[in-house]
Amino acid sequence: MKLLGAQIIAEVLLDHSVDTVFGYPGGAALNVYDQLYKYSDRIKHVMTAHEQGASHAADGYYRATGKVGVVIATSGPGATNLVTGLATANMDSIPLIAITSNVPDAFIGRDAFQEICITGITMPITKHNFFVNDINELEETLRLAFKIANSDRKGPVLIDITKDVSGEMCEFVNKKPLELKEHPQADIDKVKQIAKIINAAKRPVIYFGGGVIASNAGEEMAKLISKADIPATYTLMAAGVIGYDNPKSLGLIGMHGTISSNHAIDNADLILAMGTRFSDRVALNPDKFGKKAKIVQVDIDRSEIDKNVLVDLSCICDIKDFLLKLLPMIDDAKHDKWITQIAAWKERENQKDPEDGRLHPRQIMEAVCDFTDKETIYATDVGQHQMWAAQYLKHKNTKRFLTSGGLGTMGYGYGAAIGAQVGRPDFRVIHITGDGSFHMNLNEAATAVSENLPIITVILNNSVLGMVYQWQTLFYDKRYSSTILERKTDYVKLAEGFGLQGFRATNPKELEEAMAKAVKIDGPVWIECVIPREERVLPMIPGGGNVEDMIVG
């Protein structure tokens, strides 16, 4: 059967069970969009306000559903606008298929209108990319892209297709989707060795990251924690894998991690690191991290072993396979003395917000959780609000907390929330943002309105770029260079201008009322929460520091 290149794109998407794509049309992408029009009964296209929003939406769609996100853009600026979204996905190991169109092959390399070498630009921020200027290679390349994005350590793949390829006819072979590479399996002798170490440990800690979500091993992780009686701390990428009320949960690790998690790491005799990479926000001082402990690392990516922190033993494999093999070898244990010690550190944590009639971060996060009406996905931007969300939201489930962990992309949240809501119309999606981050991509409100997505955006407004302001307070002698925002944005009016409803809350009662109204509105809502500018994210270990350097209050 002979098909147009653009039809082949649509057919291969369908073959991979893609029923939703995000994107923005343009000149070089006309052929592709012509077919999206014809396939609109089978492939839903969500058009965003900006290609960056589309890239974050495809990313959020994957994080919320586990189905690969697809983003489509035109040549030149359409393609360059994907850069931040691709880099965000790459840093967080999110599989994403980006399909860009380029100018016709005859114009390539001649600085044609809207021509850009997007494969060159995205080489360092994709897992792999392709340039297709021969229609005979199109089908195979698209299939390969899906395979690469989803195999091993996942990541984004970009395919740049010239306009003539999308408009030419070619025999569509209609091969099957390529088999994914088999995940590396855990070596049984290694597992035995690690089980022995775990069974002998007196002060063990589990420290896990996003790899546990990528391998769908949340349940097995919870079993290990409970069976072996091991307290567990997690990175920003893994919030929600174990419930906030799990008695063994130590909460977040690292720079803004809990007192108990950082002290536990510092005093442990065994650290079991799983699906995580000892980033500089976790192992702030890699030479001192877990210095009393034997460190065991389990990860799918060999290059993560000994990259930042030298470990004593490692196992390169899929986390789920590892845990399934490990669990039967683990003794039912009790580490009472260690748990008592940890409980003493936990005692120091529960600092309540002052009850002064004003809104405070913790109170907002808890209220948002208490007043949501159903299973909820939270998407954040980046900065103080992101840390408060990680610390204080009542995380219950895996794939419910979408945040840019590695790249730290301000402006990630709205797009991600849109992708999540499109993928999970049955869930509540709450976008938590700050007044700094929100101004970066609030144009996506237009998308939320067009698609009638009932996303609740909670804006923590402290009138400053809070995280940078906090660092300037602590380390730059209060020289507030470019962090005090003299903006006069009226969020209620602005919401109205976009065609959605906005509320303003200055105290707990107003927030409750706004949330109660928001969950009843069939469409996007904004709730501005006015908070004091001196609120800080605590605890905090300054960059390069160790647990002794922790600022608690």
Place this chain on the structure above:
Amino acid sequence: MRNMQTKKETVSIFVQNQANVLTRVVSLFGRRGYNIDSLTVSATNDPEISRITIVFNVTDASLKQIITQTEKLEVVREIFVLESENSVYRELLLVKVATTAQNRCQIKDVVDIYRGKIISLSRESIIIELTGNSDKIDSILKVLSDYEILDISRTGTTGMSREN
């Protein structure tokens, strides 16, 4: 990490012979902070595979890191270190030296000692060809610096393991 003792290492990388493959490898070395001393790319007996040989200075820990990072590139089939004790390395040197009737024979003696070849001769200059490892090439250049060197072109190192 970068202040630690470094040593010169040679790695061979077998890659798929396709567009941008060299850029992918070199860009990875560059963005991860590795300075390349020399680089050669060549065909192999398999038309789909090319061989890249890279010489660079590195610590033991960061050698392991760049090898595992390079392995992750989709275009890379295999990467391995050419250990100095069981590998051979060669470079090719072309050097043009100004000559006079008086010194031409002296220079030829030097070339013979190094088992090089004179591949071009004119009244004013000669071009010498020499293959060898980096030390040998450095050594002849040092000797020839007594004369007037007009131009130098040397390839990067290529290498091969003695083992099968």
